[in-house]
Amino acid sequence: MGNFDNTIRIAFFILRRERVISAMWIILLVAIVAGLAAPMGDVIEPAARMSLGITMENPAMVGMMGPVYGACNYTLGAMYSNTMLLFSAMAVAIMNIFLVVRHTRADEELGRYEVLRSLPVGRMSNLGATMIFATDLNILISVLVGLGLYAFGDYSMGLNGSMLYGAAMGVTGLVFAAITALFAQLFPTSRAATSYAFMAMGIFYIMRAAGDLNAEILSLISPLGLVLRTQVYVNDYWWPIFVLMAISVVITLVAFKLNSLRDIDQGFIPQRSGRAEAKRSLLSPFGLAKRLLMGGVATWVIVMFLLGASYGSILGDIDDFVANNEFYQMLLGNADDFSFTVLFAAMQNAMMALIAIVPLIIIVLRARGEEKEGRTEAVLASAVKRSTYLACFVGMTFVASVIMQLANTIGLYLAAIAVLPDPSELPLDMLLQANLVYLPALWVMIGIATLLLGASPKAISAIWGYFGFAFLMVFIGRLPDILPAWVGHLTPFHYIPELPMDDMNWLSMAILTTIAICLTAAGFFFYNRRDIKPN
């Protein structure tokens, strides 16, 4: 019997299992990447584009998005590949990491792989089929993105460049599929394989950032740096594509070799054993909640800090940029006493506050997740009060809300003082006030989530719908005459004063906080009185 018997049939089986998830990824990626070209072209007019090209050359932006090619003739294509290619490629990489782990280590962990192997299939058929499927998927995405971008029809986005853009995405996907396949052999759990693949992506990103700023060689070693050397829509070099293809083939071959050497369920890097006894700090409902939530909260603090920093890093050239861009002027509104820098920072505050809601909702949803998995039952069957248990989760969201807001303010401030010609334009105390003023709105969202958890746990996902509505309102609400005014009044964000343009409104702060407390208390009331059950 060969090593690859029935590989093709398994590949079709993977296709069957993937038909929804992979189709969603294809639609999402192609729609976003190919679809954003048009609005970007509309919103950023040629004059603004030229000043954006200059903005993009500042070190913070190069560190974030890569080197600027063709800055002296910053065409729509040049701008598009400069601002979008890296993140498009990383999105495909993420898709590939999940895809490959799902069909290799995760299947093995769940015992499905064992069942498959008991059938007349080869030792390497499953890995082979996974890589065949991943390759086809990446090629399909490359072609669709390429055609989609070409179809947009801007003179600066020709067929060759557009296909290169697609290929750059696809080949990055392949490299990460190969890396993940390798990690799936090395590590004995799907969780470890996934996290190390993401860690590799993070390291490649940082290497590229460092390389793009002052050590080109680091960028050439990092796949994420190399892929940008295609200089899509400027010089259209294909050689990085072939180099990356070769790299992915080599890594894949190593993965196959390791796969043939190891036993089922085993890895090459053994699982570390943990503590045989718990630390004292774990031994309470709060200790447990802290342990369950800390990793996620810490990650989000870093995300919020980096988001703040990335917005801060563009503040240096924002006056020039906005002065040339009518759309942004409309978005920011007119306030004669304040510079565009301050207005832009204020708009970012609203957006950052919205993003900060995400981790808070995730924490409340975690309480529901624990219930669904039957673990809440186990804890409540010991001498723990329901309200104590719930307070551990909800309390954590209130603490996290403050931490998130501080993290993004500090990120914004540190980046801003580095790039602003006159740092005194954005003093820290003003930024802090402008940011912390959103806390009551965050608390109202926590209150709604808690109320849903208590009163209608099956419908708790509806909180995402309301979150999406609030998100849209914060943006659409800034554009005049799209929706009747009262629609915008339905989110707590409407009642938050935008500092420093608006005056502080303590009354609405107090009312929002009171509403938040009442909603939360109602959530506790219902939670204490309902059945704890998985469905």
Next chain:
Amino acid sequence: MLNLEVNNVTKHFGKTKALRGVNLRVNEGEVFAYIGPNGAGKSTTIRIMLGILQATSGETKVFGKDAWRDSVEIHKRIAYVPGDVNLWSNLTGGEVIDLFISLRGKADKARRDKLIDAFSLDPTKKCRTYSKGNRQKVALIAAFASEADLYILDEPTSGLDPLMEQVFQECVLEQKAKGKGVFLSSHILSEVERLCDRVGIIREGEVVEAGTLAELRHLTRYKISAKTERTIEGIDKMEGIFDITRDEGGLIFDVERANMGEVIAHISSFGIISLESAPPTLEDLFMKHYEKEV
């Protein structure tokens, strides 16, 4: 003194009537087996006893306290092992054991270590790597290492191997010897037979039988195998006779206990050569209740 008292408890989930009036009495220091087919309402009853679910109607008292209102007070004296043990994937078994023990009350380190040893569990492994049997061991160790007055165990041994099943039975007997109560939901009949003082059988949300095993046996049929000089006539017209098969020179049939006397008297008139009577096995007992049509 009653450890547990369930009076006419019903529980509806939407239109589904999971419990239709359950009555149970469990005495202090008693090992009580709660048995019934899948979906009969065993776990629902247990969750109501724990105050995790609220009964639609009826009254549940543990240690004389209301199971819903005073749940935290009750839980201080209870150790519970759920039927489907789900643990936190990034905590080790040892950490989970310590967590559960400490949430229930004070810890007895020596006892914990002894149990980990007896169940041969590796407490340094993350819970995500444990098999079903190992997850059950974690929950069982955490339960038996806690000082409780009542142990509520929901099918605790479905994933254990026979050796570990033995360890489990010793743990239960040890608690029984100390005068602690055990409420055990189980499908393993040998386990029930060995450990339990009394049995309650639930079917489709109702407790259809409760009592000691000896008492329950009386409620069922005996298997009679008889050989006589002359062919037995007319027995198929008697009451309480089932499943008659004719054998060479004799009959095999089941008889209700209540009709035993008259049947024997009838048979003896045909000149008995040999007569064997076998009490019902536990399987017979349970099958009678598990089957939909009795």
